[in-house]
Amino acid sequence: MRAAPAAAHRVDGEGCTMGRRVTIRDVAARAGVSAGAVSLALNDRPGVSAETRSRIVEAAKELGWSPNLAARSLARGAQVHTIGMAIARDTVGTGLDSVHMALIGGIESVLTERSCSLLLHIAASREAEVALYRQWWQSGRVNGSVLIGVSADDPRIEAVHHLGMPVVAVAPPEFSGPFPAVSGDDAAATAEAVRYLAALGHRRIAHVRGPASLGRSIQRAQAFEATAAELDLAGGPAVHTDLSAHGGARATRALLAAGDRPTAILYDNDIMAVAGVAVAAEMGLRVPADVSLVAWDDSDLCRITWPALSALSHDPFAFGAEVARCLLELLDSGHAPSRVFGAPVLVPRGTTPPPPRPA
Numbered sequence: 001m002r003a004a005p006a007a008a009h010r011v012d013g014e015g016c017t018m019g020r021r022v023t024i025r026d027v028a029a030r031a032g033v034s035a036g037a038v039s040l041a042l043n044d045r046p047g048v049s050a051e052t053r054s055r056i057v058e059a060a061k062e063l064g065w066s067p068n069l070a071a072r073s074l075a076r077g078a079q080v081h082t083i084g085m086a087i088a089r090d091t092v093g094t095g096l097d098s099v100h101m102a103l104i105g106g107i108e109s110v111l112t113e114r115s116c117s118l119l120l121h122i123a124a125s126r127e128a129e130v131a132l133y134r135q136w137w138q139s140g141r142v143n144g145s146v147l148i149g150v151s152a153d154d155p156r157i158e159a160v161h162h163l164g165m166p167v168v169a170v171a172p173p174e175f176s177g178p179f180p181a182v183s184g185d186d187a188a189a190t191a192e193a194v195r196y197l198a199a200l201g202h203r204r205i206a207h208v209r210g211p212a213s214l215g216r217s218i219q220r221a222q223a224f225e226a227t228a229a230e231l232d233l234a235g236g237p238a239v240h241t242d243l244s245a246h247g248g249a250r251a252t253r254a255l256l257a258a259g260d261r262p263t264a265i266l267y268d269n270d271i272m273a274v275a276g277v278a279v280a281a282e283m284g285l286r287v288p289a290d291v292s293l294v295a296w297d298d299s300d301l302c303r304i305t306w307p308a309l310s311a312l313s314h315d316p317f318a319f320g321a322e323v324a325r326c327l328l329e330l331l332d333s334g335h336a337p338s339r340v341f342g343a344p345v346l347v348p349r350g351t352t353p354p355p356p357r358p359a
Contacts, residue, residue: 022063022064022138024038024039024042026063027042027056027059027060027063028056030059030062030063031052031055031056031058031059032055033048033052033055033056037052037056038056038060041053041056041057042056042057042060064134064138081111081114081115081116081117081143082116082117082118082119082141082142082143083107083111083116083117083118083119083142083143083144083145083146083324083327084118084119084121084132084133084136084141084142084144084145084146085104085107085118085119085120085121085145085146085148086120086121086122086123086129086132086133086136086145087100087120087121087122087123087129087148087149088122088123088124088125088126088128088129088149089122089123089124089125097269097271097299098297098299098300098301099269099270099297099299099316100316102315102316102317102320103148103170103316103317103319103320103323104118104120104320105317105320106316106317106318106319106320106321106322106323106324107146107320107321107323107324108320108324109317109320109321109324110320110321110324110325110328111324111328114328116143116328119136119141119142126155126156129156130155130156130159130160133145133159133160133163133165134163136165137163137164137165138163142165143166143331144165144166144167144168144327144330144331145160145165145166145167145168146167146168146169146170146323146327147160147167147168147169147170147171147179148169148170148171149170149214150169150170150171150175150176150214150215151175151211151213151214151215152175152213152215152218153213154175154177154215157169157176157177157178157179158177161177161178161179166327166330166331167179167327168180168181168182168323168326168327168330168336169181169182170182170183170323171183171215171216172186172215172216172218172219173338174215175215175218176338180326180330180336180337180338180339181338181339182319182322182323182326182338182339182341183216183338183339183340183341184314184319184340184341184342184343184344185340185342185343185344186216186219186220186223186344187219187220187222187223188223188343189312189314189343189344189345189346190219190220190223190224190227190266190312191223191224191226191227192312192345192346193266193294193312193346194223194224194227194228194231194233194266195227195231196346196348196352197264197266197292197294197352198231198233200264200292200352200353200354200355201354201355202263202264202292202354202355203233203263203355204233204236204260204261204262204263204264205228205233205236205262205263205264205265205266206236206237206238206239206255206262206264206265206266207220207221207224207236207237207238207239207265207266207268208238208239208241208248208251208252208255208265208266208267208268208272208276209221209238209239209240209241209268210240210241210242210243210268210269211240211241211242211243212240217240217268220268221238224238224266236262237255237258237262239251239254239255241268241272243268243269243271243272244271244272245271245272245274245275246275247272248267248269248271248272248273248274248275248276249272249275249276249278249279251272252265252272252275252276252279252280253279253283256279256280256283256285256291257283261291262291263291263292263355263356264291264292264293264294264352264355265291265292265293265294266294266296267293267294267295267296268296269295269296269297270295270296270297270298270299270301270302270309270311271301272295273293273294273295273296273302273309273311274295274301274302274305274309276293277293277305277309277351280293287307287351288307288350288351288352288353289353289356290356292310292351292352292353292355293309293310293351293352294309294310294311294312294346294351294352295309295310295311295312296311296312296344297311297312297314297316298311298312298313298314298347299311302349303349306350307349307350307351308349308350308351309349309350309351310346310347310348310349310350310351310352311346311347311349312344312345312346312347313344313345313346313347314342314343314344314345315342318341318342319341319342322339322341326339
């Protein structure tokens with residue numbers, strides 16, 4: 001695994017770090033005509049021959065030119081302030097969950113104060129996500145963007161950095177490359193959960209994790225393993241999943257069917273832990289009498305499930321607001337430091353008693 005070094009991002013005077021937006025002058029130079037001729041051709045106005053128009057259109061396509069919507073709005077006297085947020089479908093599965101919605105709500109709450117808006121789009125893939133950022137930036141449709149679901153060696157980092165677009169990454173800073181990062185102290189929260197379960201007497205604790213390459217999954221996994229080693233706990237099994245209910249259910253079945261099953265399981269989100277409660281019942285085991293469960297993301301699901309799930313609680317709305325503040329700072333000054341915003345807090349409920357006594 002190679003993690004890119006964390007750094008505060010700077011926007012150069014051209015609005016680009018590797019290059020700049022393609023302009024009408026660039027198209028004119030490529031086509032060997034005047035900028036006025038390009039304007040006439042690309043706005044479908046008379047004044048240029050069909051042959052010249054075709055040559056100009058071809059040059060525009062080759063250079064990847066698209067109309068600068070921000071410049072057009074400025075010409076009409078209206079300034080554009082828009083933040084883009086493209087989310088690859090493999091990051092959110094079948095749809096945005098309550099945590100993502102609260103994060104988005106927090107971002108919008110700060111943008112609204114500055115008369116800014118959020119342009120949100122679900123992309124089919126990470127490649128489509130990058131293509132969308134390229135289109136948005138080249139056309140002047142956004143002033144900057146928020147990057148989420150960052151993984152180790154994430155190909156989006158270099159591709160988006162090359163555009164010169166101001167970006168804030170929602171990720172541990174060691175995975176954000178040249179972009180400022182906003183992250184929670186997931187390592188401290190994971191360690192707290194493991195220590196709590198150990199204090200109750202659990203010695204075999206399993207961890208149902210997110211994708212192995214996901215930045216926050218790596219951070220949590222490292223904290224889990226370090227804390228287990230520090231407390232001299234038995235090597236609890238770990239299972240990587242796609243963070244879906246189906247993935248959580250499958251991981252729980254595998255763990256509870258093992259000969260030396262764990263007495264406690266820590267899940268990397270709420271939906272997998274809820275699935276874990278159902279799977280335990282399906283297998284004839286009782287929660288919490290036979291197995292204790294702890295969830296990340298203390299959502300309504302954790303509170304309405306029976307028994308109510310012990311969970312690591314954080315405030316995604318406030319976190320989203322901090323992400324927006326970081327990006328606006330970057331846009332205002334050309335510089336913004338990475339920051340850690342709060343540590344999730346363990347909220348014990350009905351799923352974490354001491355382990356069952358040996359028969």
